[in-house]
Amino acid sequence: MRQMTVLGSCGAFPEPGRACSGFAVEWDGFRIALDLGYATLPRLLALWPDGALDGIVVTHEHPDHCVDLHGLFRMRLYGGGREPRLPLYCPPGVLDRLSGLEPDVDLRAVFDVHPLPGTHRVGPFELTALPLPHYVPNVGVRLQAGRTVLAYTGDTGPDPLLAELGRDADLFIVEATDRPGENLRSERNLMTSAEAGRWARQAGARRLMLTHFWPGNDRATSVAAARAEFDDEVLAADEGLVIPFPAARP
Template sequence: MKVIVLGSSGSVGAPENPASGYLILPSTGAGVLMDLGPGVLGQLQRHHDPNDAHVVFSHLHADHCLDFPSLMVWRRYHPQAPAAGRNLLFGPAATFDHLGRLSADEPDQIDDMSDTFAFSAWKAHQTEILGSVNITPYPMIHPVETYALRIEEHRTGAVLAYSGDTAWTSELIECARDADVLLCEATWGASSEGKAPDMHLSGAEAGRIAREAGVKRLVLVHIPPWGDPEAALAAAREEFSGPVEVSYSGMEIDC
């Protein structure tokens, strides 16, 4: 299983790094697009057919979902190769209404996406099968309904964990337990001291989560353009003795 970082900037896109979006490519079967922030669809076109991927959302803040209406245009109206059938779509309970309003023609309408996606809402800790991977959502601490996601490939047993956006919670440790790779947000840089509560993690907290979960590799994500990736990296390495890297657009990760 391979993961391509399409974008991993936090809160807003950066000049060389779109907001959150990750392409999961199992060894067999359809890909999975995990989050779809501004700028991600453009990067997706470099690596994969936008019509050939299931879509999953950790949560519905704009920096994680705002390219979805553009994906709908691609799938429906591409002049040579529109989507031939439906893919699966998973996300928080409000996904259908929230994203349907974004892609509707009128302010009070909700675009019915069922022509191109079959939507189901996450239920905490309930594993869903998407082609050749299982995905299990774990509830996180954030101002909106938010999940960390544990992705397990059937054939190889490889495990990828993704924090989404969250403050410190033991649920993330369980989500990442013994994972081959943890994509963990480190929005606050080195430390979360004095920062807004119930919002995000620091590099030190990401490192501690990786250590307590026993992951093999930690990749830091969701650092905003005004953030300090080097401070986040150094703090994570103080807590976690395994490999730690800062993500970038185009990064390829083997699980």
């Protein structure tokens, strides 16, 4: 099975029935999560009972992208199992932020931490993480297995590295916060859906998925704005949506 499942799609805080940023990637039995924001852990456990995954990539330390990592930590620490430490790929601030919730136990008792940005071999994937602008250190993530590419921005403002991150990606997951007045701010740390479409076009991506929707925004309006800039398929991240990876290209 080779597919990606949306665990959560909201930015800042979850809307009713939804969750914040998170994606579950499976490739021939290898399982990896990208971000675990608010309310993503129950969805991950429904998909992969007992948290049976092989690695986690967290783009940055904001809780709407990482807070449920703490729930997974407690499950592994106190759940009675003897699993090996779980590989965790993240910028340094992630553990610093979460350690405040668990000051008496070192999170490294559960997680085998690998710093980002950088390049790592993660099961069948080559993981490349590029620094992108945000309020705290953030990385965009590119997972490549053979010629199949999944790219994900985390949270970011406009930046030329977006074209490199999503270059020829089969699926480019791009934040499209559309926070009111975002395009008028002098310092850009988030993006609009129109900008997401523009960067996906510059990257030559095959499909664009918008995510990190500001609570209360009309997602259909966001998709329409991205489609005005990107000629190929535009999807809105939706909890439970499953995207199969395409067959290998020659």
